[in-house]
Amino acid sequence: MTELQHILETYVEKGTVPGAVGLVARGERVEVAAAGSRDIAATTPMTRESIVRIASISKPVTAAAVMTLVDDGRIAxxxxxxxxxxxxxxxxxxxxxxxxxxxxxxxxxxxxxxxxxxxxxxxxxxxxxxxxxxxxxxxxxxxxxxxxxxxxxxxxxxxxxxxxxxxxxxxxxxxxxxxxxxxxxxxxxxxGRTLPEFLAERLFEPLGMADTGFAVPADRLDRFTSLYQPRPEGGLQLVDAPDGQWSSPPAFPSGAGGLVSTVDDVYAFARMLLAEGTVGGRRLLSPESVRQMTTDWLTPAQRAASTLFLEGQGWGFGGSVDVEAIDPWNVPGRYGWVGGTGTAAYIVPSTGAVTILLSQVEMTSPTPPDLMRDFWRYGADA
Known part of the structure; x- marks a missing residue:
């Protein structure tokens, strides 16, 4: 058992999460591990093909969509x-x-x-x-x-x-x-397009993000996880089943937190950012737009006033930016964000590193849970 697998298995065995998928990459070296199941019934294993509500990991994707319009000269x-x-x-x-x-x-x-x-x-x-x-x-x-x-x-x-x-x-x-x-x-x-249409055309289809969207088609519900929240007295309670809130397109496609995805789809988006907006010889974003997305725009006073969410980090377009090594996993320039459904995705442009964690238990506060922190600690050392 690898150390990454051990970290995920530990939290599954504790009952913290029914399952989790983790990906750690540096350059072309990619490690993926999956543990547990897609629901507390433990009838179907969690795999790298499992579809998860990524919540606020949607934010960098939406920001990238805005920047395609900036690159097009439609807005400034x-x-x-x-x-x-x-x-x-x-x-x-x-x-x-x-x-x-x-x-x-x-x-x-x-x-x-x-x-x-x-x-x-x-x-x-x-x-x-x-x-x-x-x-x-x-x-x-x-x-x-x-x-x-x-x-x-x-x-x-x-x-x-x-x-x-x-x-x-x-x-x-x-x-x-x-x-x-x-x-x-x-x-x-x-x-002049709906947000789902625009994202599909400009980002998801070119990147091969076939499982990313605002709803899960009926023929893929067997890969969709259940969503839970911790009970005050211990254990987990169901928030949303695979045939629930995400089984049909919503009236409001939320750019802040509405997407579902898989670990490989999120990784495809991360690789595009690391490649300065290019994939397979096709440019989706300009290098300047990627640079602007991954640059901290906040003043020191604005960062200091936002510690509940940012913990001293800065903010780029759609995601946080580490401005100093506050913790072992903080690398200056690290860009990405966490999702309130128990997800996290970050890149480090200077090293080409990527860390992605997908689980299915809602966070009880903006403070990242122990599973994320242990995962990031491993990713920083890998």
Whole structure:
């Protein structure tokens, strides 16, 4: 048994997860291990072909879609989003983050494409989830956790968002999640295609990501995992079965957390980024767009205010960027993100390293669980 296999088996045996798949690559050397099963009944083994809800690993994919439009010359980072999202052309901002939603002032400037990509548009989750301008993101927009069949279609979703004030002025603060959903709507409106159509044409088909999408076709449900959450008293309880929320296309394809995928599909996307946007001789992204995606855009003050999610990391486009070696697995320049369904995917452009972990138990907080940390520790040493 390899050390990677042992790590995964250990957490399966503890009952932390029913199953998990891990991939660690450096250059052309690739190690993949799978342990456990796709559900707690333990009737079907977890394999590298298992399909998993990747949650917020969707964010880098959506950001890459935006950057294809930048490369096409259809949009620019400094463009105001109101051209395509007129609902947000003249946003209001709460006077202070703790102010009630009716105590507002006009935004000092328009929200830009770059604000969305860096998650600094003024919408999203801070450390204090109970702030008056934050709670409607849960109650009206179903921002978390991902339940795709409950979310209204993009036009209605955006109309609801337009009635919620910004928590901060555009560009002032990093806030989590909402900007990635806005990126998905932006892609659709600029391209004139649905987000699933655009992603399939510009990223998934060229990369051979045949199992990645916003729903699982009926003929692949036998490879789809069940989703669980920890019970307060111990053990796991079912959140979503293979024939549940992801068995049919949602009205709102969430660019923030709606995708399902496999470890090899996620690896194909990672390899494209490491190859500076090229796959099989075909360029999907420019090297400059990849560089911008994987560069930290936050100020030290913005990083310091976002420790609940970032733990001192910076933020690129759609994913975090390690700015210093805080832990053994933090490598300056490491880019990627975690998903609230128990997933994580990172690349290190300077070394060509890739680490991908897919499991099927929801995280109970933004702090990565022990399984992820042990997996990253192994990946840093491999």
């Amino acid at each position: 980072l400094d463009d105001a989003i109101g051209t395509w999202l007129p609902e947000l052309a003249s946003p209001m901002v709460v006077r202070t983050p703790s102010a009630p939603v009716y105590d507002v002032v006009p935004a000092a400037r328009p929200i830009t494409v770059g604000d969305l990509l860096t998650s600094r548009a003024g919408y999203g989750f801070p450390s204090e989830f109970s702030l008056p301008a934050v709670t409607p993101l849960f109650s009206e927009l179903h921002q978390a956790p991902p339940r795709p069949q409950l979310v209204p279609a993009p036009d209605e979703w955006l109309a609801r968002l337009s009635r919620i004030p910004l928590l901060h002025q555009p560009g002032e603060a990093w806030l989590y999640n909402t900007c990635s959903d806005l990126q998905g709507i932006l892609v659709s409106r600029v391209s």
